[in-house]
Amino acid sequence: MRKNGNTNGSLVASLFARMDSLAKLLNIKPELLDKELKRFKFREITADRIRVSMDDGKYESLTATVVLHYLPYPGDKPYKGGIRMSHQVTPDILRTLAVEMTLKCGVVDLEFGGAKSGICLPRPVSAYSKQELSATIEAVAGFFIGLGIIRPNYYVPATDVGTTSEHMDTIHNIFHSMVPDASQGTCVTGKSAEYGGFPVRDEATALGGLTVLGELLSKAVLPDIGIQPTMIVQGLGQVGRNFVRLAARNNYKIIGVSNSSGGVYNPDGIPLDSIPGGRDDSLDHIAGEQCGGGGILLMPCDILVPAAIENVLRADNAALVQAKVILEMANHPTTDKADEILRRKGIVLIPDILANAGGVTVSYFEWVQDRQGYFWTLTEVRERLDQVMRHSFYDVMTYSEKQKVRPRIGAYMLAIERVASAIRLRGIYA
Numbered sequence: 408m409r410k411n412g413n414t415n416g417s418l419v420a421s422l423f424a425r426m427d428s429l430a431k432l433l434n435i436k437p438e439l440l441d442k443e444l445k446r447f448k449f450r451e452i453t454a455d456r457i458r459v460s461m462d463d464g465k466y467e468s469l470t471a472t473v474v475l476h477y478l479p480y481p482g483d484k485p486y487k488g489g490i491r492m493s494h495q496v497t498p499d500i501l502r503t504l505a506v507e508m509t510l511k512c513g514v515v516d517l518e519f520g521g522a523k524s525g526i527c528l529p530r531p532v533s534a535y536s537k538q539e540l541s542a543t544i545e546a547v548a549g550f551f552i553g554l555g556i557i558r559p560n561y562y563v564p565a566t567d568v569g570t571t572s573e574h575m576d577t578i579h580n581i582f583h584s585m586v587p588d589a590s591q592g593t594c595v596t597g598k599s600a601e602y603g604g605f606p607v608r609d610e611a612t613a614l615g616g617l618t619v620l621g622e623l624l625s626k627a628v629l630p631d632i633g634i635q636p637t638m639i640v641q642g643l644g645q646v647g648r649n650f651v652r653l654a655a656r657n658n659y660k661i662i663g664v665s666n667s668s669g670g671v672y673n674p675d676g677i678p679l680d681s682i683p684g685g686r687d688d689s690l691d692h693i694a695g696e697q698c699g700g701g702g703i704l705l706m707p708c709d710i711l712v713p714a715a716i717e718n719v720l721r722a723d724n725a726a727l728v729q730a731k732v733i734l735e736m737a738n739h740p741t742t743d744k745a746d747e748i749l750r751r752k753g754i755v756l757i758p759d760i761l762a763n764a765g766g767v768t769v770s771y772f773e774w775v776q777d778r779q780g781y782f783w784t785l786t787e788v789r790e791r792l793d794q795v796m797r798h799s800f801y802d803v804m805t806y807s808e809k810q811k812v813r814p815r816i817g818a819y820m821l822a823i824e825r826v827a828s829a830i831r832l833r834g835i836y837a
Contacts, residue, residue: 419499422506429820433827449474450474462536469526469528477521485519485558487512487770488505490567493532494530495716496525502523505521508767510823514818514825523567524551541573545577568644579595582595593777605772607788611766611770613646615792616650617657618796619757622797638654638660638708639664639710639712640661641665641714643682644715661677664690670697671690671694671703673693707729709730712734712736713741714736715737720740720745725746734757735759737763738759760818760822768792772788806820
């Protein structure tokens with residue numbers, strides 16, 4: 408087991424550089440961010456060589472890491488961030504996403520710390536059976552629960568790329584089997600309804616993003632976007648799949664989709680019932696122009712929704728983007744250089760820390776209701792989510808107008824200011 412890695416990776420270093428520059432605009436003392444939001448506040452716990460039995464009886468070794476970033480409200484509020492299971496997990500990505508989770512909670516004003524954990528598989532997720540993935544979750548969860556990392560008032564994970572509500576149910580059951588007195592609440596969110604989760608949790612991120620998008624289109628002056636905006640969604644995992652379904656029901660015209668198998672573009676529209684349910688299923692049967700997952704980002708549309716992985720919009724392709732609006736439903740899909748190119752092109756970009764915050768918001772609802780033992784109806788959850796996302800949208804837009812910056816920068820500045828305020832309230836700095 409290893410602890411406390413460095414923060415010199417390219418992604419997290421770039422994020423910290425952005426935070427430093429914005430903190431100067433806010434007149435926040437550099438030492439506050441240095442000591443509270445950066446390298447000294449990371450805690451990393453890495454488990455090497457976790458052995459998992461495969462279906463053929465052989466064992467496979469893997470690595471799992473939990474990255475805890477910053478907790479502005481220590482005591483009874485936990486770190487929050489999903490478990491990613493992929494062969495592409497790296498410490499740098501986990502650190503970056505943990506920091507962004509801190510900022511995301513700041514944008515929607517939740518008293519959670521930022522975290523992210525990852526299970527680095529030797530092979531792609533699609534190469535494993537359902538039983539093998541379940542056994543992997545069991546082994547990793549047992550390890551971190553045994554260390555006291557996963558618990559209701561310390562680190563409460565949820566789903567992310569490669570993990571499902573069934574996996575969260577597994578973690579819930581393991582925790583209750585290992586911790587005799589588990590009355591203090593839930594150690595995980597994103598569970599199925601049978602285990603105290605919300606039926607809406609699978610679609611919460613998509614619902615929140617659609618709320619933000621609807622507010623933008625109703626208030627902003629965006630030329631050439633008609634009454635049925637055209638939309639391209641990159642990624643058909645849990646977020647992208649639900650986003651496509653909900654967007655189509657809300658009068659958006661889906662003209663392009665992609666997943667790990669490729670992409671398809673049809674300006675006449677793609678029927679909802681022709682889009683497969685699996686993130687890896689073939690799209691060859693859908694009529695239209697076949698193009699790679701990266702190529703779909705560059706096709707003409709009103710609204711582009713990156714809902715897959717990090718850094719798909721980069722300096723080498725941003726100038727070719729033909730969308731009018733980009734809604735970042737994936738975490739960190741746009742690099743800093745690409746963001747500047749998109750800004751010069753006049754493309755309106757709604758950043759991930761606002762656009763996809765519906766997931767962590769409903770996770771907060773789930774954590775609260777399990778802690779209190781008082782359960783809300785599905786209608787109440789949807790109404791509360793809608794209220795939080797609308798208020799957060801207006802907070803970001805109002806703040807951005809006041810600071811005379813674009814929404815991406817405004818969202819980061821608002822988050823940094825709120826977290827810095829929490830630090831000051833703790834009396835650490837004058």
